[in-house]
Amino acid sequence: MSQSDQSRLAEFMAGLERRNPGETEFHQAVHEVAQHIIPFIQRNPEYEEKQILERLTEPDRIVSFRVCWEDDEGNIRTQRGYRVQHNNAIGPYKGGIRFHHNVTQSILKFLAFEQTFKNSLTGLPMGGGKGGADFNPKGKSDREIMRFCQAFMSELFRHIGPFTDVPAGDIGVGAREVSYMFGQYKRISNEFVGVLTGKGLAFGGSEIRVEATGYGCVYFMEDMLKHRGMDLEGKRCLVSGSGNVAQYTAEKIIALGGKVVSLSDSGGSIYDPAGIDAEKLEWVKDLKEVRRGRISEYAEHFDCEYYEGKRPWGIEGELAFPCATQNEISGEDARTLVNNGCLGVSEGANMPSTADAIDVFQEARLMFAPSKAANAGGVAVSGLEMTQNSMRLSWSRDELNQRLRSIMGEIHRKCIQYGETEDGYVDYLKGSNVAGFVKVADAMIAYGVI
Numbered sequence: 001m002s003q004s005d006q007s008r009l010a011e012f013m014a015g016l017e018r019r020n021p022g023e024t025e026f027h028q029a030v031h032e033v034a035q036h037i038i039p040f041i042q043r044n045p046e047y048e049e050k051q052i053l054e055r056l057t058e059p060d061r062i063v064s065f066r067v068c069w070e071d072d073e074g075n076i077r078t079q080r081g082y083r084v085q086h087n088n089a090i091g092p093y094k095g096g097i098r099f100h101h102n103v104t105q106s107i108l109k110f111l112a113f114e115q116t117f118k119n120s121l122t123g124l125p126m127g128g129g130k131g132g133a134d135f136n137p138k139g140k141s142d143r144e145i146m147r148f149c150q151a152f153m154s155e156l157f158r159h160i161g162p163f164t165d166v167p168a169g170d171i172g173v174g175a176r177e178v179s180y181m182f183g184q185y186k187r188i189s190n191e192f193v194g195v196l197t198g199k200g201l202a203f204g205g206s207e208i209r210v211e212a213t214g215y216g217c218v219y220f221m222e223d224m225l226k227h228r229g230m231d232l233e234g235k236r237c238l239v240s241g242s243g244n245v246a247q248y249t250a251e252k253i254i255a256l257g258g259k260v261v262s263l264s265d266s267g268g269s270i271y272d273p274a275g276i277d278a279e280k281l282e283w284v285k286d287l288k289e290v291r292r293g294r295i296s297e298y299a300e301h302f303d304c305e306y307y308e309g310k311r312p313w314g315i316e317g318e319l320a321f322p323c324a325t326q327n328e329i330s331g332e333d334a335r336t337l338v339n340n341g342c343l344g345v346s347e348g349a350n351m352p353s354t355a356d357a358i359d360v361f362q363e364a365r366l367m368f369a370p371s372k373a374a375n376a377g378g379v380a381v382s383g384l385e386m387t388q389n390s391m392r393l394s395w396s397r398d399e400l401n402q403r404l405r406s407i408m409g410e411i412h413r414k415c416i417q418y419g420e421t422e423d424g425y426v427d428y429l430k431g432s433n434v435a436g437f438v439k440v441a442d443a444m445i446a447y448g449v450i
Helices: 003-019 024-043 045-049 052-056 105-122 140-161 175-189 209-226 244-255 280-289 296-302 330-338 357-364 375-390 395-419 429-447
Strands: 060-072 074-086 093-099 128-133 166-167 235-240 259-265 267-271 305-308 318-321 344-346 367-369
Touching: 003 024, 024 045, 024 052, 024 105, 024 357, 024 429, 045 052, 045 429, 052 429, 060 105, 060 140, 074 105, 074 140, 074 166, 074 367, 093 105, 093 175, 105 128, 105 375, 105 395, 105 429, 128 140, 128 166, 140 175, 166 375, 209 244, 209 318, 209 344, 209 367, 209 375, 209 395, 235 244, 244 280, 244 318, 267 296, 267 395, 280 296, 296 305, 305 395, 330 357, 357 367, 367 429, 375 395, 395 429
Parallel strands: 093 128, 093 166, 235 259, 235 318, 318 344, 344 367
Antiparallel strands: 060 074, 074 128, 259 267, 267 305
16 A cells, blocks of 8 residues: 555544444444545545545434343333444345344444445345344343334334345344244234345245355355365365354355364354264254254363364364454464465355454455445345345245355455456455445446445
C-alpha cells in the first residue's frame, strides 16, 4: 500500500471510529475491507466521487427492540433484540439471527457488513443483514425457547418479508428456533411465504442447507489446493468447533480423503492422531445434537488427548479450518500454525482470525480463505431456498450440491481475478473484498444518491 493510500485509510478509519465509538468488532471488519478497497477506488475515481465506501459503512437502518418472555418458573425475563439491515442494493436483506449472551450492536454490525460482501460474491440477488438477541438458549427448556422465539418474532415480523428481509439461523439458532419463529410469523401475518430460510423440509426448507456452510468451506480449500497443483488426499486437518459448521466441514474433508485430527468447544479441544472417521463423527453429532454434551466426552470415549481451555492450533497439521467463532486465531496461534507447516486456512466461522493472525498468514504466503468467501456456502443455499420458495418447487439433494459446488468455484474464480499478483500468489482476502465490493458499488451508483 502506498503512503497516500495508508494516509487515506488512517483518515477514513479515524472518522469511522469517531462515528461508531467502542464498536471494536465493527471497526475490525471495516478495516479488513477498507485496506483493499481504498487503493482500488483511488484507481477508479467514480467510486470515490460517489462516496461509496462511506455509504457502505453506514447501515441502511438498525432496529432495536425489547423482548419480554416468561420462563418455566413464571418469572418474566427481558432481553434486547436487534435487526441490522445493512444494504439492499442487489436484493432483499439476507443474513442470520444469532442468540447468544454476548450479542451486541457492534457484533451484529460487523456481521451484517461482512454479509453484504459475502452475499455479493455468491452471484445471487441478496443484500446484507444480521440480527439476534442477548438470549442464551443453553440450559433452557424447549418450551422456554419456543416462548422466547415467539416473543422475538412478535416484534421482528413488522420489519421483514420475502421481498424485504429474509433472516436465517446462526449461532444459537438452528432448525428448532427457525421453526418456532416461522410458525409465529405465519400466525401473525396469515401468509405462508419464504420469509425465513433454514426451514424444515416439510414446510419449504431446502436439502443440504444444514451441511452447506461446512461443505462450502471445504470446497473452497479444495479449489485453492487445486490451483497450486495439490489436493486434500492424506492431509492432516485441524478443525475447531463441534457444532453444525465443524461437523459438516469434517464430514466433507473425510469424504475427500483428508484426515481430521481435532475438534473443540468452549471447554477445550480434542486431538485424535488416528483421525476422526465417519463413525466417530456420527458419535460427535449424537453427542452435540441429541445429548448436548461436551467434546471432552469424546476424549474419554475414544481414549485420546483433551486440552482443557485450549484451541487446537498448537497441534501439527497441514490445513486449518476455524469453525467456532470470531477472533479464535490470534497472531501467536497463526505463528504456531505456520511454524508447524500449515499450508492453508479456510475460515468456516465469521472472522475467526484476528488482524494480527491474517498479517502472519499473508506474510508467510500460505493459502488464506477469508470467511466472506470460504463460508459463503450457507447463504448460497439459503438463496437457493428462497428461489425454490418463490417458484413453489424443490430441487434434489444432488442438484443442490452441484449448484453449491459451482457457486463456490465461481467465488474462487472471482478471488483470483482480483487477487492474483504478478508472481502467481493469490491474495484471497483482497480478491474477495474487491470482487464483493464492485457488484454492490455499481448497483449503488446506478440508483443515484439514496
